[in-house]
Amino acid sequence: MPSTSSAVSDSGRSVPSSLWRDRDFRRLWVGQTASQLGEHTTLIVLPLFAVLTLGAGAGELGVLRAVGQAPILLLSLFVGAWVDRWRTRTVMVVTDAGRTLILGAAAVAALLGWSGLPALLVVAFAVGALSVFFDVAYQASLVRLVRRDQLLQGNSALEGSRSAAQIGGPALGGASVSLLSAPLAAASGAVFFALSFLSIRRIRRTESIPDRPERPPxxxxxxxxxxxxxxxxxxxxxxxxxxxxxxxxxxxxxxxxxxxxxxxxxxxxxxxxxxxxxxxxxxxxxxxxxxxxxxxxxxxxxxxxxxxxxxxxxxxxxxxxxxxxxxxxxxxxxxxxxxxxxxxxxxxxxxxxxxxxxxxxxxxxxxxxxxxxxxxxxxxxxxxxxxxxxxxxxxxxxxxxxxxxxxxxxxxxxxxxxxxxxxxxxxxxxxxxxxxxxxxxxxxxxxxxxxxxxxxx
The missing domain is CATH 1.20.1250.20 (MFS general substrate transporter like domains)
Structure with a gap:
């Protein structure tokens, strides 16, 4: 199984050196990679949390997964309209901070014995909703960060890191639940979102976005x-x-x-x-x-x-x-x-x-x-x-x-x-x-x- 470091070199080779030397692009790449790892780790940790810690059955587990996926259908169109009015860096930083706090609070509550399936459903929906915001924002951010003739190479790097996260995230989530515990595994997802927050907030380039009218539609x-x-x-x-x-x-x-x-x-x-x-x-x-x-x-x-x-x-x-x-x-x-x-x-x-x-x-x-x-x-x-x-x-x-x-x-x-x-x-x-x-x-x-x-x- 490829490590994160191998993903870095693979994606790095797919990006022209002029783009890879761009510090702001690297910060976006690191933040997006950490975010994807956190997202794919959490997709495994929360169901295992429900089964191993809360004793959820098959029906309850199906509801949990559906609730986590529901924001894609419920919020995507609204998020797209909203993201176009704001700087994508701000959107990504806020969503990373939100997911860090939500998973951290869920881990603390579980360690103290205060968690239950209703609370986990709220966590799953909240994390899923914030992930919709982040995913739409990072796709829009690349256009504002690099030249259009660099879009293919930039997308190649970002999609490469997402692929690595799809491999490593579930494996890491399953291993962390087995070696640590479900609450601590949830905290590991919070760590990845915190790393993404720290990287993306360091982007310094000013985005070119449309001016807002006095009376927005x-x-x-x-x-x-x-x-x-x-x-x-x-x-x-x-x-x-x-x-x-x-x-x-x-x-x-x-x-x-x-x-x-x-x-x-x-x-x-x-x-x-x-x-x-x-x-x-x-x-x-x-x-x-x-x-x-x-x-x-x-x-x-x-x-x-x-x-x-x-x-x-x-x-x-x-x-x-x-x-x-x-x-x-x-x-x-x-x-x-x-x-x-x-x-x-x-x-x-x-x-x-x-x-x-x-x-x-x-x-x-x-x-x-x-x-x-x-x-x-x-x-x-x-x-x-x-x-x-x-x-x-x-x-x-x-x-x-x-x-x-x-x-x-x-x-x-x-x-x-x-x-x-x-x-x-x-x-x-x-x-x-x-x-x-x-x-x-x-x-x-x-x-x-x-x-x-x-x-x-």
Missing amino acids: RVWRRIHEGLRFVVGDTSLRTVCLASAAFQFSFAAMMTVYLLFLPRELHLSGATVGLALAATGPGALLGSMLAARLPGRFGHGPVLVAAAALGDGVFLCVLALHGSPGVTVAALLAINFVFGAAGQVVNVTVMAVRQAVTPDGMQGRAAATITFVGMGTAPLGSLLGGFLAMEWGLRTSLLVTAAGMLLSPVVMALSPLARLGRVLPVVRDAPPTGRPQAHGTAARDSGAAHGAATETGS
């Missing part, structure tokens, strides 16, 4: 502006549709997949965990490939090819019938390819979204795409369970894995597939009554010069 109007902007842009609209198709099919497929591995292939729980963990190292490789491939082959072709490869590779699972050793090796390879290709798609899509979106619309665009994409996942999970009961595991896996290919098909049939090696031109935001910050328009137009011919937009 209401939040519902700002949400509507974000929705209208995403729907009105061909690339962003395609990203929304492809994301919704992928998340729906992937949630259905994973429900079947997690039943298929132990019941059809007779794998132990530890082996299943090992196979799934291969996604993380693959994602680290994908973050480095994403810094190079679009500039060589074009953003559109790389998006379509990577999505087709990563989504289609799960069809290979249906061919597995052999010895356990061969099966496990094949599953490791399948999950590794899925992680690498999926990360190429993630980084490239994020760079395209940031390039075509004005600074004053970054938070709302990110939140709208997250809302539309992740909103289909619960329905997909329900469908996967229904198909597994009615059609059997192997047939259900075939149908749901094939359904994931809808995402690259949607992209291939759209102008997004024709994006070239240069990122497209930033679009004008809908009128909001707020003038753009001085210097932003000039920087955007200069960075996008010549992109219209390249992309055909």
